[in-house]
Amino acid sequence: MTRKKYIYLIVAALFIAIIAFFFFGKNNKGQQITAIVKKGNFPIEVTTTGELVAKSSEKIYGPTGLRQIQIWQVKIQDIIPDGTVVDSGQYVATLDRTEISNKIKDEETNLEKLESQMTKTRLDTSLELRSARDELINLTYALEEKKITLEQSKYEPPATIRQVEIELEKSQRTLEQAQKNYKLRYQKAVANMQEVAASYNQAQRKLQQMTDVLKQFTVQAPKAGMVIYKRNWDGNKMGIGATMNAWENIVAELPDLTEMISKTYINEIDISKVKVGQEVQLGIDAFPEKRFSGKVIEVANIGEQLQNSNAKVYEVRIVVNEFDSILRPAMTTKNKILTSIVDSVLFVPIEAIFNNDSVTFVYKKNGSSAIRQQVVVGQSNENEIIVKAGLSEKDEVLLIPPEKADELPLELLPKEIIAKFKEKPAPVKSQKPSGKVTGKTPGPAPSNLKK
Numbered sequence: 337m338t339r340k341k342y343i344y345l346i347v348a349a350l351f352i353a354i355i356a357f358f359f360f361g362k363n364n365k366g367q368q369i370t371a372i373v374k375k376g377n378f379p380i381e382v383t384t385t386g387e388l389v390a391k392s393s394e395k396i397y398g399p400t401g402l403r404q405i406q407i408w409q410v411k412i413q414d415i416i417p418d419g420t421v422v423d424s425g426q427y428v429a430t431l432d433r434t435e436i437s438n439k440i441k442d443e444e445t446n447l448e449k450l451e452s453q454m455t456k457t458r459l460d461t462s463l464e465l466r467s468a469r470d471e472l473i474n475l476t477y478a479l480e481e482k483k484i485t486l487e488q489s490k491y492e493p494p495a496t497i498r499q500v501e502i503e504l505e506k507s508q509r510t511l512e513q514a515q516k517n518y519k520l521r522y523q524k525a526v527a528n529m530q531e532v533a534a535s536y537n538q539a540q541r542k543l544q545q546m547t548d549v550l551k552q553f554t555v556q557a558p559k560a561g562m563v564i565y566k567r568n569w570d571g572n573k574m575g576i577g578a579t580m581n582a583w584e585n586i587v588a589e590l591p592d593l594t595e596m597i598s599k600t601y602i603n604e605i606d607i608s609k610v611k612v613g614q615e616v617q618l619g620i621d622a623f624p625e626k627r628f629s630g631k632v633i634e635v636a637n638i639g640e641q642l643q644n645s646n647a648k649v650y651e652v653r654i655v656v657n658e659f660d661s662i663l664r665p666a667m668t669t670k671n672k673i674l675t676s677i678v679d680s681v682l683f684v685p686i687e688a689i690f691n692n693d694s695v696t697f698v699y700k701k702n703g704s705s706a707i708r709q710q711v712v713v714g715q716s717n718e719n720e721i722i723v724k725a726g727l728s729e730k731d732e733v734l735l736i737p738p739e740k741a742d743e744l745p746l747e748l749l750p751k752e753i754i755a756k757f758k759e760k761p762a763p764v765k766s767q768k769p770s771g772k773v774t775g776k777t778p779g780p781a782p783s784n785l786k787k
Contacts, residue, residue, distance in 0.1 A: 368738060370701060371685050373723065373731040378678040381717045382609055384652075386600030386669040388620075390591030391655065394559060396428055399552035402582035405545060407435055410553075412578050412587065418565045419664065422557040429555040429587050431580070436550050443543045450536040457532045461525040468518045475511040482507045561590035564665050570643075591665050596656045598630065598669040601642070601649035609675040610635055616654045621668040630654045632673060678715060682723045688733040689713060689721055697746065698727065699734035706738050708746040712757040724757040725749055 398410065415429035422428065482504040489500045557563070565573035566586050574580065580587060598618060602610055616630040634653040641648055654671055656663065688698050689711070700709040711726030726749055727733070738744070 369735045370732050371688055371735055373682055373684055373727045373729055373733065375680065375682050375729040378681050378683050378715070378720070378722055379674055379717060380609070380676045380678065380715055382602060382606045382673040382675055383718050384600040384602060384671050384673070386598035386654065386671050388596050388656075388663060388665055388667040388669055389599050390564075390589075390593060390665055391595035391597050393564070393589040393591040394561065395586050396555060396557060396563070396588040396590060398429075398431060398555055398580055398585040398587045399549045400585070401545060401549050402585060405436070405439065405542070405549060407439070407549075408582045409579050410435070410582075410585075412574060412576055412580060415565075415576055415588065416563055418563070418573065418575070420563045422560065422563055424557060424559045426557050427554070428557050428563060431553040431555065431587075433550065433553050436546060436553070440543065440546045440550065443539060443546060447536070447539045447543055450532070450539050454529075454532045454536050457528055461529060465518075465522060465525055468514075468521050472511070472514050472518060475507070475514050479504070479507040479511050555587050557590065559590060562593065562664075564589045564591050593661075593663065593665075594659055596663050596665075597633075598654040598656065598671055600652050600654065600669075600671055602652050604639055604648045604650065607635070607639075607650045610650075610652055610673055611675070615674045617672040617674070618654070618656060619670040620663070621670065623662055626660070626662065628660070629657045630671070631657065672718070678722060681714070682727055682729060683720045684723055684727070684733055685719060685735060686716060686721050687735045690737070692746075695746070695748070698723075699737060699741065699744070700727065700747075701732040701734065706734055706744060708741075708744050710747060710749045712749065712754055725753050 402408070402410065411432040413430045413432045416422070416427070482500070486497075486500045486504050489497050492500075565575055566588055567573055568578070572578075574587070598616075610632060612632050612635055614632045616632060618628040618630050620626050620628075631654065632652060633655045634651075636651040639648040639650045652673075654673075684698065690697055690699070692708075695710055696713055697708045697710045699706045709726050712724040714722035714724050716722065
């Protein structure tokens with residue numbers, strides 16, 4: 337009996353499972369997801385992904401004077417982790433000293449050579465001027481001897497006296513020429529010493545300048561804050577091994593976290609909608625529960641091409657109105673820019689719109705069944721789309737095609753109605769932008785409707 341009981345129980349369980357499968361499976365298959373046609377103000381939004389940056393920041397500079405010592409690039413040998421909070425004067429980074437150390441050694445060798453050259457020039461000048469002074473003394477003695485000879489020859493014949501006078505005049509002239517030459521030699525010696533001394537002093541100053549620059553190769557924070565790596569022209573962060581050039585010797589930045597900006601890029605199709613002054617709703621990927629408000633403060637007038645892409649985009653900057661300590665540079669943001677509001681229109685979820693060749697339609701509930709109703713659509717946002725004709729307020733539409741959808745009747749709109757609504761745009765409330773951006777306004781119908 338026990339064995340038969342188990343068999344009966346198993347058979348009963350299988351029977352119940354089969355009935356449940358057919359019953360619930362049929363109900364699920366026939367289950368319909370619907371939406372009610374709404375009427376009201378319809379927001380037109382441009383949704384983009386952005387990155388948080390500080391509105392202003394303190395630059396952490398590397399050594400000044402690199403160009404004066406002819407060093408054009410320096411590598412970052414070590415740097416504290418990105419996002420580290422530091423105090424004023426605290427260590428930030430160390431730069432590679434290889435090139436400047438070699439230059440200092442070369443300049444020290446050059447300074448030693450110049451010092452030896454200056455000593456040699458001083459000795460040579462001393463010997464040369466001493467020899468010239470001795471020559472002047474000898475010529476002076478010779479002149480005195482000629483004068484004595486002239487005094488002693490006053491009783492000699494006139495011819496002898498005249499000869500002695502000529503010898504005296506020659507000695508006088510020779511002494512005068514030697515004195516003039518000594519002055520020139522002295523001036524030349526002074527000029528030589530000044531030239532050598534100038535080269536020596538210049539080398540000393542250059543060596544001192546290199547030494548002062550070398551002290552700056554250990555970079556410290558100018559004030560307290562959070563250290564954020566600087567980005568290169570290609571967008572990569574300047575961490576360990578990155579190269580800093582002498583024209584822009586910025587090692588890192590200390591952003592002001594009290595004012596943050598979301599930097600984003602808008603494609604050229606949507607850029608004509610975006611104006612300075614428009615309101616923005618911001619979300620942070622790292623904290624999905626947080627919501628912030630913002631405002632467009634800058635729209636680029638010239639587009640740029642993203643790497644590895646043919647798309648042209650325009651940079652847009654959005655200021656975050658609120659302050660929150662969780663906001664950090666480089667966080668990813670989702671921005672909804674409210675470009676305009678269409679006043680008093682009907683709209684449905686985008687999922688309710690379908691296409692069949694050139695006809696746009698919805699599955700409209702008609703009692704217990706449904707029909708395919710042709711509609712004229714307008715502008716759309718991320719989730720919903722405007723319906724200009726074909727539906728009324730509080731109509732119910734299906735979001736998923738029903739069974740045997742192709743066999744449902746298709747209710748077409750009169751051609752004059754279609755033409756009328758396609759030519760007449762929906763009324764729009766402007767958001768009173770304060771900036772101007774040129775561009776073509778895209779068409780009202782979305783390009784991603786379901787077929």
